[in-house]
Amino acid sequence: MQVLNMRLPEIPDVAPLADYDAGLLTETYRRMVLIRQFEMKVNELFLQGIMPGTIHLSLGQEASVVGACLALEADDVITLTHRGHGQALAKGLSADALMAELFGKETGCCQGKGGSLHIGDMSVGALPAIAIVGASSPIAAGMAFAFKRQETGQVALNFFGEGTANKGDWHEALNLAAIWNLPVIFLCENNLYGVSTHITEVMAIEYVAERASAYGMPGRTIYGNDPIIVYEAVRTAANRARAGAGPALIECLTYRRGGHKRDDPGAYRPQEEVEAWFKTDPIPAFRDRLLQDPRFSTSVIEDLEASVKTAIDASVDLAQASDTPAVASALEHVYAD
């Protein structure tokens, strides 16, 4: 099987950061570091047996989710996948509420009802995550339908993985979004693997984005480990959608730093592929870029990194100190009154 020659990263030339607002760049890096440190901490807590449930870490995919979410407006809405911690933090979900949810606590973003696979917060435009592959795509299209009908100017962004592109619900969603010209962006985090299965085993074309043309919408494949490249692509698609020009598909090439979930070492991945991709780690790469910009100094970056670490440690303390949900709440929220 020709796995090694597929999708080895080709890092494109990037635009100078001087054209971007310092606040945006700082927030981009802060959110990427927040996700990285959050996931490292969560992994540690799992290995110590302190945290219940299961986790699907988004380590390595920080640039795609942060670039995408910062290109949206605060009231735009995203749908999340089973690998959703990064997506949620990128959209602005509080680390405290997220950490508490992973601990199953009353102070969690879903009051302990959702857990790692169903995190979300409607107040920041993050629909609680849908862990069934493909199922979120029609729902994202439906939210976009409501935005269009109500003329709110909002956009919906549907996060999904490359394995989703073989699901019927996903295809139906793209078709509906296209025929009804809905303001929705289908954003693929292509990390090459659905659990252990490489994309070349399950798709006879090279890129997911090629499928866009079958539905009559633009599709682009981009390098997903640079947040600014992702930011630009999503902004273009969002502007287009807001102007009434309909949906778009963006495929971000990226890579998981770990296995599918916590008990998976990812041993099915060829060592050369892993090494090549690990060299593209988005966080040190973006850090280096920032430091080449005169507006950023090492001390500013280090202060930011330290403040994120403090915030995450505090979120763990808060989560552990929080009450567990009242047992009676298991019977609530089945029906709206």
Add this chain to the structure above:
Amino acid sequence: MQTDKRTSSKSPTRVLTVVQALREAVREEMRRDERVFVLGEDIRIGGSFLFTLGLLDEYGPERVLNTPISEAGFVGLAIGAAIQGLRPIIDFQYGDFIFTAFDQIIQQCTKLRYMSGGQVSIPLVFQLPTGASGRGAQHANSVETVFFGLPGLKIVTPATPYDAKGLFKSAVRDDNPVLFCVHKHLYGSKGRQLAASSISRGHVPDDEYLVPLGKGDIKKRGSDITVVANGLMLHRSLNVAEALESEGLSAEVIDPRCLVPFDADLVIDSVIKTSRLVIVEEGNERGGWGAQLAAEIAGAAIGYLDAPILRVASPNVPIPFSPVLENAVIPDESRIRNAILEVMDH
């Protein structure tokens, strides 16, 4: 209030069919609430049972959406639209087609509110023709039975024009997903067979009214035995009960109208009075709503019973095509009558 052009208005006894009553209901709700819209396959020509006949002319393509054959897609789309403040009604040509959207209903529609700790609500009505009607196994499911055990849905099975209209309007105003299951032999659409009974057509008032979800209705009062039946089976049970009346047996016939929530109190009160119970449903016997009801009555009122509870339902087979075979599987009036007499003889 505008009425369906196909019916006479302001008549003291305005006799409608179920589908005529439903067409009034959907029009009135769309007029009342801008957020309500309808989507489904071929609804520009009325859909399979003419529920949406004429609706496009009145409300236009923005609110009457003709969809591709794409059930999982448009059910998911309706869920997303409902989360963001619209109130969709999905018209299914046949309720049987809902199964291609199973994940969207079982895993998304019924759970997103719960999993999110109550952050979202999903007001969404599924208009679902249900039951057998001479089309073979894949167009003959008792859809309501399949979903009966699922938390997060409400399930309505109206059987008369009055109930259909009032319940439909309540379903549209409810903030939860509602499966609105109408038996294919009860619409009374042009070209479709209509069940023969004293209540398959009926008076529908001009003035607006609602029938609340979760309240059953006594369709015939009686003192000797309680018969609980819904949908097409209600009509067959009522025919049997009316015939038995002339033979000196007084059966009380209860229409639960809603399976979820279920008005068990109405049945309990009746059983306390009659001491005998027969439950009739069209779906397969195993796992039917009648089994749940029998268990509830056994738990709450077994001391009042003078005879075992009997259930009449379809055997656990797919529905066959040949009319002889379909009639042998779906409970008919003789099976219902025999069950009633058997309980009375006990």
